[in-house]
Amino acid sequence: MRLLAGLAHEECRQRLADRGILLQTGPFIVEVRSDLDGFTGLLQQFYGQFPMVEPPAIADFHVQLLSPPGIRRWWRPQVRFLLDGQSPFQPFQLSHAFPLFEWGLNWSIAMQAQQYLMLHSAAVERAGKVLLLPAWPGCGKSTLCAALVSRGWRLFSDEFGLVRADDGQLVPMPRPIPLKNKSIDVIRDFSPDMEFGPEFHGTRKGTVAHLRTPDASAAQLHIPAPPGWLVFPRYRAGASLRLKPIDKPQAFLKLVNNSFNYQLLGLQGFQTVTRLVRNCECSILSYSDLDEAVDTLTQLADA
């Protein structure tokens, strides 16, 4: 299977502008088209290690990043995200095309991938089992996920826990990890060897920089794994580390409230969440020191 990095920059640019590129990102095939010059290099930087799929493969998502026509092209240029030809968002400034692509793709998955139970959760794997870190924004989920990945955990996703209803396995969807504001320097200090992209200032979430998916995680994007641990992270400045076990009913309720589509899945959602809780050690992690948190979770997995 050919990787995106196998395309020369110009060939990649032409294909994006012409018939598009089919990228495998976990279980999904994403058709990407774009007429933006600056987008090609970032797509290659962050998705170069991902396989391309050739027609007649059918894409799950048809995504376009286009510059709007008219005078806007010259005066405060913008970029539009289109899914299946429809534009669900207001345009972003042109320089934010890559964050828009990432957010737009997340939105597309959250709207359409109803064949999975979708948790708002980071997911990383070690020793054949997945650690789920379900949390809403602001709890330090992506930062903790990035720190674990930098210490050798396999990245499944920083944003989605995708659970297969038929066997309860977690499905990997490794993609760039978007770090925001202070988290960018936290991870730069924590793991100077990780590859970052450019910083995008003034986005709707402040400054954003993406961490490149490790090659080893991208190479295993077809390999699912069973859940092993369910840890609800809570970052609090100055908090001492505490990994507190919680009972299954409490974990169940927290997970139901954390899911994008529990209600929509009905009985299948109930059965998938109960199986997940049954098969996991469940706890709450309070922390402020990233080193301590990573060590504790790694000891939990290696026990």
Place this chain on the structure above:
Amino acid sequence: MQGQLTTGWKILEENALHWEQWGEQYALYDALSGETHLLPELSARLLQHLTIQPNTSGALARLLCDDSEELCDQAFVDNVSQLLMQLQAAGLAENVQL
């Protein structure tokens, strides 16, 4: 002469209830409403008795006492009646003429 009507309790749809038990706590999915409930053991056992057959609150209290060897005094019967009303409010049971 018309016989005296007795009021009792029944569940709305037996096949709609799906259970998961963790110790003394039960998760319940009601496919009829799409609602999920977390129930303590006594409420869960009460509902499970109702899945067998509709019954009066007094008879249900006695069945629960038999299960657990609890003291079946008036306070316990009142507690069962309260729980039945809570289950009704949650859309899991209804008060009917037996």
